[in-house]
Amino acid sequence: MNATAPIRRHFASDNYAGICPEAWAALAEANQGHAVGYGDDEWTQKAADLIREIFETHCEVFFVFNGTAANSLSLASMCQSYHSILCHETAHVETDECGAPEFFSHGTKVLLVSGPNGKIDPAGIERMVTRRTDIHYPKPRAVSLTQATELGTVYTPAELKAIWAKAKSHGLKIHMDGARFANAVASLGCAPKEITWQAGVDVLCFGGTKNGIHVGDAVVFFDRELAREFDYRCKQGGQLASKMRFISAPWLGMLKDGAWLRHAAHANAMAARLESRLRPRAQVKILFPRQANAVFAELPRPVIDGLHERGWRFYTFIGQGGCRLMCAWDTTEEDVDNFARDLESLL
């Protein structure tokens, strides 16, 4: 890359990207005349119906402003304050939500499970649940899985079903943090139902922001009983948008002709391209299997510093360390090649 050229797109996060054209057009279309507030509008009804169509089941759908709220409020709806939630030690609900899941559930404890490549395995659940069964231990109630994971890997339907069997045997519900659910579906090439309700997921936090929407995640309750009074929980938590059509309309734009999967597949492909440039280099260690839109790599310190000096932004503190190189719906082949060329010149 020409070191003096401005870098327009980075590899720090998929939320660095702007709004994709389909979401933008849907926003503009919704921006006409007046519409009923607080979700009783046609955009919100249609977006929820489309989500039901995509998942091929009758589920309850709510739109909230962000992923932290989606996770926290849905987990709160699954748990009493004396319960516990099992999640991977690198899970966003544990590391990046400032205690919001515990806060909104009035004290439900998050218990950490380890496992390779950012994934929980059934044995980890067994260990954590059977470690203690006395009254002094916060009663395990839910397993929270992130799909795609914080380390850029993806649970297969078979892995999810194995977790479900274990969870069911202990009476645990399953929550899925799907901030990058679209990337997981695109990566697996499966139907959305295969990695959600057909694999035992009770609640999915379906991420829109990282997929190209300006703001907003959908909370999808496959276990509809858990959705009871969730609208009140959203309102109390400051998550009921008065101009709801501007949260829901972009979902229509994304879902109606498959833009959500096209954008996710593109981001995944850009990460694959980046990985293929980095993997052959002896001084670069790829840390986890690249299965979605992130590449995690260990780079020599002077290379990291050199890339930062050239203006590239990426994180070095996510998950278990290493550099997280995240691609978005708008990452171009040229962006990848420019970054790789700069990196190679510093090795």
Ligand SMILES: Cc1ncc(COP(=O)(O)O)c(C=O)c1O
């Ligand atoms: C795995 C995961 N879950 C949830 C979120 C949602 O977070 P936010 O509250 O910033 O929308 C993120 C965003 O970084 C994430 O990476």
